[in-house]
Amino acid sequence: MINPEDVHPLIDEIAKKTAALVIEELRKNPQQVQPRLLTWEQAAAYLAKYEKDGKKPSKTALNQMKDRMPTYCYTKLGGTPTSPVAFDRLGLDRWIEETKERDGETNGTQA
DSSP states (O other), X not given: OOOHHHHXXXXXXXXXXXXXXXXXXXXXXXXXXXXXXXXXXXHHHHTTOBOXXXXXXXXXXXXXXXXXXXXXXXXXXXXXXXXXXXEEHHHHHHHHHHHHHHXXXXXXXXO
């Protein structure tokens, strides 16, 4: 029979080594901040809209989709008609979920 007192030092040692490995990995690969506002190219990639070659995000496809998007999906960065447009990542997520619900899809399956 295993004595619990003999196991605790082993558990502590495993926990310390695991923590050290996690810290080392986090230092090597620091978490990146995900921007809330996306450029045209970033938004196209986020929505998986790519050119026919499948390598470059398609701004053209995104521009065609923009007319069907609710206004909460994008914003003008400035007060002029020529101000650049940025896409709101959270707005895009909301639109995706609303579209799935409207079309009767849940978690990738038909309802």
